[in-house]
Amino acid sequence: MADSKPKLLIVEDDLGLQKQLKWSYENFHVMCASNREEAINLLRSEEPDVVTLDLGLPPDPDGVSEGFKALDEMLKLKPDTKIIVASGHGARESAMKAISAGAWDFYQKPVDIDELHLIVKRAFHVRELELQNEKSMMAPVDGELLLGSIITAAPEMLKIARTIERVASTGVSVLLLGASGTGKELLARGLHDSSDRRDKPFVAINCGAIPENLLESELFGHEKGAFTGAVKTTEGKIELADGGTLFLDEVGDIPLPLQVKLLRFLQERVIERIGGRKGIPVDVRVVCATHQNLNKMIADQTFRDDLFYRLAEITVNIPPLNERTGDAVLLAKHFLNRFAKEMNPGVKGFSAAALTAIDQWDWPGNVRELENRIKRAVIMTEGKFVTAEDLEFTDDDEDLLLNLKAAREQADRRAIKRAISRTEGNISNAAKLLGISRPTLYDLLKQYELQV
Numbered sequence: 001m002a003d004s005k006p007k008l009l010i011v012e013d014d015l016g017l018q019k020q021l022k023w024s025y026e027n028f029h030v031m032c033a034s035n036r037e038e039a040i041n042l043l044r045s046e047e048p049d050v051v052t053l054d055l056g057l058p059p060d061p062d063g064v065s066e067g068f069k070a071l072d073e074m075l076k077l078k079p080d081t082k083i084i085v086a087s088g089h090g091a092r093e094s095a096m097k098a099i100s101a102g103a104w105d106f107y108q109k110p111v112d113i114d115e116l117h118l119i120v121k122r123a124f125h126v127r128e129l130e131l132q133n134e135k136s137m138m139a140p141v142d143g144e145l146l147l148g149s150i151i152t153a154a155p156e157m158l159k160i161a162r163t164i165e166r167v168a169s170t171g172v173s174v175l176l177l178g179a180s181g182t183g184k185e186l187l188a189r190g191l192h193d194s195s196d197r198r199d200k201p202f203v204a205i206n207c208g209a210i211p212e213n214l215l216e217s218e219l220f221g222h223e224k225g226a227f228t229g230a231v232k233t234t235e236g237k238i239e240l241a242d243g244g245t246l247f248l249d250e251v252g253d254i255p256l257p258l259q260v261k262l263l264r265f266l267q268e269r270v271i272e273r274i275g276g277r278k279g280i281p282v283d284v285r286v287v288c289a290t291h292q293n294l295n296k297m298i299a300d301q302t303f304r305d306d307l308f309y310r311l312a313e314i315t316v317n318i319p320p321l322n323e324r325t326g327d328a329v330l331l332a333k334h335f336l337n338r339f340a341k342e343m344n345p346g347v348k349g350f351s352a353a354a355l356t357a358i359d360q361w362d363w364p365g366n367v368r369e370l371e372n373r374i375k376r377a378v379i380m381t382e383g384k385f386v387t388a389e390d391l392e393f394t395d396d397d398e399d400l401l402l403n404l405k406a407a408r409e410q411a412d413r414r415a416i417k418r419a420i421s422r423t424e425g426n427i428s429n430a431a432k433l434l435g436i437s438r439p440t441l442y443d444l445l446k447q448y449e450l451q452v
C-alpha cells in the first residue's frame, strides 16, 4: 500500500541504533541504509526529503571520509534534500565542515533521541514550506491580473478596475486620486488599453517633475525660434497623444496661468504651439492624477474649479497598499518571481518570517516601495529564500506592528537570534542564556521558523 507519510532516510551503520531510531519515528515513513551505496540507492528510488547521516560509515567507520562522500553525492543528486549529519563527540569541526558543504543541520553523538526528533521535524516543516512557496511561485497570477497588468485580489481594487473598464470606451475624463506609488499611471494605461484608442499613443507627463517655465513647451510644443534655445520646432505631449490618451500626472502642480491654457484646449480641442500662429486640432482623451487635495486647492484658489470639472467627470479614489487585504504578499511574490528570473534565478521564495513582515509593514511608499525593496532583496540575498533582514525592515519600525502579539514575537525573535549568535549556535548554552529549557527553545525555533 502506498505510504503518504513524509519520507525519512536514516544512514547509520550501528544496527542497534538504526533500529532504535526507526522505532522512534512513527509519523514518518522511515527507511534505513548502513553504508553509502545503500543510501544513494534509496535516495534515488525513494527521494526522501530528510536524511540523517552518520559521518562514520564503513569502510571508514572511525573517520568521516565516507560520510562526506555520501553527503556530496546526495546533494548533487537532490540538492533540496535536508541532510542532518551526526558527528562524534567533540567533532564540532567536521559538523561545521558538513554545514558549509550543504548539510542542513547536525547533532552530536551519543544521540539524544528527543533532540534529534525536533531537528528532523523542523527539517520536514521547512521543506514543506519551501514546497508550498515554490508551488505558489509557479502558479500563474493571471487570475489576479486586471486591465492587462494590475495585480490584485483586493475587493476595493477589483471594484476600481471594473469602473475603469466601464468608462474606458466612453469619452469621459477621469481623475485618479491616490498617494504616490499606488499605481495611478498603471491604471491610466489600463484605461487606455481597454479603450478603443488602444492602437494610438498613450503619452504620460509628470507635471510635478518639470520646471514651471518648461512645462508649457512640454505640453503645447514650440515653433523654431520661439525662445532662446528653441532651435527646432518641437511637438508637445498633447499633440504627440493625438488619437490616443494623454496622462497628466500630478495635475495639481500645474501653475494657474497654464491651467487657463489647458482649460481652453479642453474646451476647443485646438492647441497653439508657443510662437505659433495657427491652431492645430488635436483629439485626445485626458486622464489625470494627483496625490494633492484638489478641493482644498480650489478653496485656496490655487486650482481652477472650471478646469477641475472638465478633468474630473469621474473621480476614482485609489486606496493605499496597506488597505488592500492580502495584496502586499501577492505583489511581493509576483515581483520576486520576476526579479529572480531576471537577476538571480537561485532565489525561490520568501522565508515565512519575511512574508509575515511584508504583510504587517505599513508600506508608506505603496507598490513602488514594495517593488524596490523586493528588487534589492533579490539581488542581495545569499540564500534561496529572501529573509526579513534582506528586506531591510529596520528597528525603528516596531510601532508599525500589527498588535501586541506581533510585538512580543518580534522581541522573542531578536532575543533568540542574539543568544544563538552569542553562543555560536550551541542550543544548550543559548537556552541557558535565555533562561528557558532546551526543548522550549527548540519549540520556539520551530514556531518562529528560525534557523540555527
Ligand SMILES: Nc1ncnc2c1ncn2[C@@H]1O[C@H](COP(=O)(O)OP(=O)(O)OP(=O)(O)O)[C@@H](O)[C@H]1O
Pocket (backbone or CB within 6 Å): 149, 150, 151, 152, 178, 179, 180, 181, 182, 183, 184, 185, 186, 187, 249, 291, 331, 367, 368, 371
Ligand atoms: N497593482 C499593481 N500591480 C502590479 N504592479 C503595480 C501595481 N501598482 C503599481 N505597480 C507598479 O508600481 C510602480 C508604481 O506605480 P505607478 O507609477 O503606476 O504609481 P503612481 O501612483 O503613478 O505613482 P506616482 O504618483 O509616484 O507617480 C510601477 O512600477 C508599477 O508598475
